[in-house]
Amino acid sequence: MSIFSKLYHKIDERFQINDLISFMKKKEVPLYRGTIWYYFGGITLLLFIIQVVTGILLLLYYKGSADIAFESVQFISAKVKFGWLIRSIHSWSANLMVLAAFIHMFSVFFTKAYRKPRELSWYSGFILLVLAMGFGFTGYLLPWNELSLFATKVGTDITKTIPFVGEYIMNILRGGEEVTGATLSRFFGFHVALLPGIFIFFLAAHLIFIQRQGMAAPEDWDEMSDKKKINIPFFPNFMMRDLLIWLIIINVLSILAVFFPWELGKKAEELAPAPAGIKPEWYFLFMFQTLKLIPAKLSVIDGEVFGVMMFGLAGLFWFLIPFWDRKTPRGKKWYWINYLGIFVIIFILVFTIIGFIT
Amino acid sequence: MAEDNFFQEKQTRRDFLNYILGFSFFALLSAVLYPIFLYLKPPKAQEVDVSNLKIAKTTEIENGSSKMFKIGNKPGILIRTNEGEFKAFSAVCTHLDCTVQYKKDENLIWCACHNGRYDLNGKNISGPPPAPLTPYNITVQKDEIFVSK
Amino acid sequence: MDNFIKKIIINHGHISYLCLTVLLFLIPASILSQETVSKDNCLNCHLILDGKFKQPAVLFSSDIHFKKGITCSACHGGDSKSDDQDKAMNKAAGFIGIPHGQQVLKICSKCHANEFNNFVKSVHGQSNTGNGTIINNCVTCHGIHNIVPVKSPSSKVNGLNIVKTCTGCHSNASYMRTYNPGISVDQLEKYKTSVHGQRIFNGDSKVANCASCHGNHDIKNVKDPQSRVYVTNVPSTCNKCHGDANYMKEYNIPTDQYEKYKSSVHGIALLEKGDKNAPSCNKCHGDHGAAPPEVESITKVCGTCHALNEQMFQESPHKDAFQKKNIHDCAACHSNHGISKTSDEMIGNGEKSFCIKCHANQDxxxxxxxxxxxxxxxxxxxxxxxxxxxxxxxxxxxxxxxxxxxxxxxxxxxxxxxxxxxxxxxxxxxxxxxxxxxxxxxxxxxxxxxxxxxxxxxxxxxxxxxxxxxxxxxxxxxxxxxxxxxx
Missing domain, CATH: 1.20.1270 (Substrate Binding Domain Of Dnak; Chain:A; Domain 2)
Incomplete structure (x- = not known):
């Protein structure tokens, strides 16, 4: 009919796109109360793509060296046309991405979508979340402002409490004993080269898994009558819904970027006294707050060491959930794993809120 | 790819919706690309490079003259002494933050506000300034003068 | 009197008769008849000696220490009760002869501990020229053997005398150079031109002499913040006399300078903000040559700091007008001790305007x-x-x-x-x-x-x-x- 059809036909001739489309058409997505949770993976992906695009754009002007990092960010947001927008979107999108990833993870957790055969999706997803937090932690320092410098000092200091290897890890992270210009260079490297490299690998795996295995149906899907079971094809129906939500997210993002441009703060000075109210990024806040509340000494063990070890164990436990929770006994809707999930959410919420208030 | 699929289905009823969709997609795309294209074009102002600010050429400045430059948000002053030596200082008077200037006839740095005087090492020698001017480092590469904090 | 000689003979029977005879003949009746004859055998012996041996004894008999009953041995050691020279001046028994340098300080400090403590911390007691050796000691200013109370007019450290005592060294350029080549030696010349100096040379002992401002035993370097003449301490040092209405009564000058200065822009800068470039009293009045600036010189005095303003004023029509009317240039508008911070209200025709002091409403x-x-x-x-x-x-x-x-x-x-x-x-x-x-x-x-x-x-x-x-x-x-x- 048109140029586009001809073009499409020519490409199809060579790459068999129709096969791909028919594969995607065949793939079905269950439509029910919980379908909304399926979108969060896609939202996270969109935000990651935005991060990559804006990140590359920022890279054109950013300079990762302590004496000019701050000035170069200032230059981006003041002198470069729409630099303020790119930077603001990068910052906002980063935070929304971590938030979306958290929601995505908990939705998978409560729908038990991590069970066989999707254990690897869970493992790779967990690693992606940790990497995303790593992106956040390293990216936070890059503008080299007062708050980020001290947040990084506190953040990297915690690694010191890890038994045996803590000192070594801290030195690796900081590029020395203290948080200095060397730390900035390292974090810049982690942020734009090391982490993206690892991230892309796990992301590709994660996406291939979902395409191979399709969306996980809810627990009681098999028991439902066929009448109630509604499936929609992944393409184009679900994809269009995804698109709709992506557009809304893009709009929300631009509203946030225009109305609440990300502040730059004061340039960091290594010798300046710590400013009041240093807080890490909000997604580290619950850990930060918990460590603060643990008493300094717990009988023989150091409070902070204990806290870090507990978080390490809890993380490992959470990571290995598909291993602990292989099968639900039939007919038992509530299982200890749900209580655990609710407890974790409440714990994170409460300590994040305490962290914000104090 | 969504569009590709639509083209295959030949239903005239849908055309209107498709046109709207196609048109607004392109409009949105340009709304996204417009800032990006502008962003890519480097601004006229010199890029920040505080560690090595190029401020002048040696040929521009005669012996016994000066040139003002901007370092960060503050003015700086570059002086070439009668002996041909380059010196650079923050041009912010330590008394009340006025901008100082080079006085050729007296061969010193002078603040017009309260007649504060500094020698060519930046040391406050008379008048109200309580402290010397902050000196900057100077490096000369070929015929270009760089200043760093 | 006879009893005295008898006692000597009885108590000191071993003294050779020859000696006693000589003593009896040589001691002039005038001395013997006075109370000055003491049990101090040092004095007794030295008084009958000649020249440099006699002089200390003569001088000492009018010394305040002698009058208070302090013997020679208190300072020189030895045994003043003994009339045997070998015993009295036995080094093994603690006789030290003429005390030098630190020894003098040690001896005086036995009684004058406070003065000693102040002195060792003073600029004179802490020379930085030679491994901590002192520049001078007690006797440099107070004299030897003829020390009299400070209040006595003949004291070396009283009134006008102290000016002579201090300038004995401080006006001696070649001597001062050995300690501090940069130090000025014109203090006396300046002092003579000051109101203080002129009055003191006319016999007014109430006016300030060196010690009034610099202190006495505890004189510190002017750069030492503890010094009474350290820039931030000058106003209160001057105010000790100039702020005392009773003390200043006979001179008929105001005594509120310090109060005014304290709240002036200069006073606040110096005393509250610690800006040491701000003028204290001496920046305008001079230090050793302290006197009020004359009408003509007032612009120049202010102009030492406010050079631009002075230059501008000199070119203004006000210059001649003020001169004709004999108005103090700067002070006419800004006053003198109580100069307040300038504000834009000082110009125009508002209430606080300076202009309306002279200018009529429509000129x-x-x-x-x-x-x-x-x-x-x-x-x-x-x-x-x-x-x-x-x-x-x-x-x-x-x-x-x-x-x-x-x-x-x-x-x-x-x-x-x-x-x-x-x-x-x-x-x-x-x-x-x-x-x-x-x-x-x-x-x-x-x-x-x-x-x-x-x-x-x-x-x-x-x-x-x-x-x-x-x-x-x-x-x-x-x-x-x-x-x-x-x-």
Missing amino acids: KGIQVAITMKSYIDSLLKEVNLASYLINKAEQKGMDVSDAKFDSNDIKKVLITTRNVIHYSNLEKFTGSINEGFNITNKAKITGEESIKDYYVRRIGLGVSTILITIICVALYFKLRKIEKKRT
Whole structure:
């Protein structure tokens, strides 16, 4: 009919796109109360793509060296046309991405979508979340402002409490004993080269898994009558819904970027006294707050060491959930794993809120 | 790819919706690309490079003259002494933050506000300034003068 | 008297008769008849010796220490009770002969501990020229053997005498050079020209001498913050006398200088803000040559710091007018000790204006003053407006660092313009203030444009929001159609 059809036909001739489309058409997505949770993976992906695009754009002007990092960010947001927008979107999108990833993870957790055969999706997803937090932690320092410098000092200091290897890890992270210009260079490297490299690998795996295995149906899907079971094809129906939500997210993002441009703060000075109210990024806040509340000494063990070890164990436990929770006994809707999930959410919420208030 | 699929289905009823969709997609795309294209074009102002600010050429400045430059948000002053030596200082008077200037006839740095005087090492020698001017480092590469904090 | 000699013979029977005979014949009756004859055998012996051996004994008999019953051995050691020279001046028994340097201090400090403690911490007690050796000791100022109470007119450290005592060293250039080549030695010359000096040489012992300002045993280097003449301590040091209405009564001069100075712009700068460049009393009055500045010299005195203002004033029409009327130039408007911080209210025809002191309501001078005031007021208004706009733009998240950089100069313009007022010349004034208007205009434009840009951003957002909404609605309908078809 048109140029586009001809073009499409020519490409199809060579790459068999129709096969791909028919594969995607065949793939079905269950439509029910919980379908909304399926979108969060896609939202996270969109935000990651935005991060990559804006990140590359920022890279054109950013300079990762302590004496000019701050000035170069200032230059981006003041002198470069729409630099303020790119930077603001990068910052906002980063935070929304971590938030979306958290929601995505908990939705998978409560729908038990991590069970066989999707254990690897869970493992790779967990690693992606940790990497995303790593992106956040390293990216936070890059503008080299007062708050980020001290947040990084506190953040990297915690690694010191890890038994045996803590000192070594801290030195690796900081590029020395203290948080200095060397730390900035390292974090810049982690942020734009090391982490993206690892991230892309796990992301590709994660996406291939979902395409191979399709969306996980809810627990009681098999028991439902066929009448109630509604499936929609992944393409184009679900994809269009995804698109709709992506557009809304893009709009929300631009509203946030225009109305609440990300502040730059004061340039960091290594010798300046710590400013009041240093807080890490909000997604580290619950850990930060918990460590603060643990008493300094717990009988023989150091409070902070204990806290870090507990978080390490809890993380490992959470990571290995598909291993602990292989099968639900039939007919038992509530299982200890749900209580655990609710407890974790409440714990994170409460300590994040305490962290914000104090 | 969504569009590709639509083209295959030949239903005239849908055309209107498709046109709207196609048109607004392109409009949105340009709304996204417009800032990006502008962003890519480097601004006229010199890029920040505080560690090595190029401020002048040696040929521009005669012996016994000066040139003002901007370092960060503050003015700086570059002086070439009668002996041909380059010196650079923050041009912010330590008394009340006025901008100082080079006085050729007296061969010193002078603040017009309260007649504060500094020698060519930046040391406050008379008048109200309580402290010397902050000196900057100077490096000369070929015929270009760089200043760093 | 006879009893005394008898006692000697009885108590000291071993003394050779020859000696006793000589003693009896040689001691002049005049001395013997006085109370001065003591049990101090050192004195007794030395009085009958000659020349340099006799002199100390003669001098000592009028010394305050002698009168208080202190014997030679208190300082020189040895046994003053013994009339045997070998015993009395036995080094093994502690006789030290003539005490030198540190020894003097040690001896005096046995009784005068407080003075000693002050002295060792003073500039004289802590020479930095030779491994901590002292520059002088007690006897340098107080003398030897003829020390009298400080209050006695013949004391070396009383009134006018102390000026001579101090200048004995301090006016000696070649001597002072050995300690501090940079030190000035003209204090006495200056002092002679000061009001203090002139009065003291005419016999007025109430006026300040060296010790009144510098202290006595505890004299510190002028750069030592503990020194009474350290720049921040000068006002209170002067005020000890000049603020005492009773003490100053006979001189008929005001005693409120310190109170006025304390609240003046100079006093606040020096005493509260610790700005050591701010003038204390001596910057205007002189230190050793302290005297009130004359009418002609007042501009020059102020001009040592306020050079620009002085120069401008010299060129102003006020210069001649003030001279004719014998008005103190600077002080006419700014007063002297109680100079208050300048404000824009000091010009024009307002209540606090200086101009209305001389100028009548409608003369040309007051018109110029009113014009200048209105210019300054309108510039300030513009400055406020510009900084309001820039701040507003900054609050809206716009970057205005360039505009802020440009407005750095507004401060300079305001300061120089306020200085230029001293020309009392409208043309020069407007020339200076116009630069300020130019800068503020530029800043205003930047501020306004930044604020405009802020709204442009919102319009851009609005456009893309509308676009996204349209696409969303269209997508929604399309999706509905697709799903209808399926079911």
